[in-house]
Amino acid sequence: MEKGKLYLIPVPLGEEALHTIPTYVIQRIHQLDFFIAERAKTARRFIKRTEPQRPISDLTVFELDKHTPESGIEDMLRPLREGKDMGLMSEAGCPGVADPGTLVVDAAHNLGARIEPLVGPSSILLALMGSGLNGQNFCFHGYLSPKKPELAKQLRAMEQQSKRHRQTQIFIETPYRNQSLIEQVLNVLSGSTRFCVAADLTKPSQYIVTKTIAQWRKQKIPNLHKRPAIFLIGDF
């Protein structure tokens, strides 16, 4: 029996950013009955905002997190095995990038199902585009350590790696720790290193600024408390 297709559905980076989702993605969402998402409630809220013809209650949404066991993922993929298409969604951004969606894509590959990534917003990619730092060679590290001495070590290692390979280093932080992260970056890195702060991407309050560490030290640190942000460093 032919397997269903797994559609990877990007989700806007904020409530007000539905315009960032191409029409063909919305149309695809409206054709699917089965979804996998991190939180069923926010997934249903997003689908509802795309104005489907059918009641949301007709849809099945399976919940996935990084602790979901392999057997749980196999259960979720039953529709796919039975030839039905499914949609995988992230909480915000692209599934499989900085989220647990990878587990599902991997399992779908093992089933021999077709994978169809759809186009939409990724804060990592938008930040890289907007940074002006090298986009021909870059590395995304996810979250760094919350412990100050370890964080300082990681930042210095990234600065070295950036210099050695002309490679942009990208990382994130939980939004309530943005301010202390920026302070630590300005303390630890050398004056000539370039540092980009990209926050609230695709929102009206979007902020993307790249300066050298020396320039950043001379100005007031922007207030990014609780605003989702991406950080990039480049030293070349």
Added chain:
Amino acid sequence: MEKGKLYLIPVPLGEEALHTIPTYVIQRIHQLDFFIAERAKTARRFIKRTEPQRPISDLTVFELDKHTPESGIEDMLRPLREGKDMGLMSEAGCPGVADPGTLVVDAAHNLGARIEPLVGPSSILLALMGSGLNGQNFCFHGYLSPKKPELAKQLRAMEQQSKRHRQTQIFIETPYRNQSLIEQVLNVLSGSTRFCVAADLTKPSQYIVTKTIAQWRKQKIPNLHKRPAIFLIGDF
């Protein structure tokens, strides 16, 4: 005088993929008079396909390549300095990612202009999403060496890096060399390493398959000659 904004405009990954560009991006394109692109001819052809109300001949398109001197970029950005918005386009995909657009974004940051990255297709991101490999930690290397011994060295180094950091390694090749690259990957890497081949992304002929090197060795190599492709390896 307030500077113009620099909009970073994604371009479809193939002639037939206009549907991957969100409507708000098309609307933005129709509001701009000044563009920077790698090739004016293909940029105008793309803009024409978005069906603007005005004749294409009214638009100014500056050409940029990796050899454009800094002074040339400053000249191009004159409209921005004079308060007019501009659009930066890639040949395909997102400007500033694996293309020379970075030079323009960097210069616009130095002018203090606002940078507005817009949402659209990136073959690198779509490949990462579709691969099922780790999307929480990944590295894009651009083109590898065309020389076999050096290429083998680079592949082994990436395999090591992938294992050590649980980090997905992403790279590209000029499409007419895809077959010999795949052969070299299958020769050089260890059987348990996972290898994803993602080609013709967003096109009807899209191909995304992830298998271990041992599994790949048992099957016929897919014919990707002259088809744009992204390659990913993961060993974890």
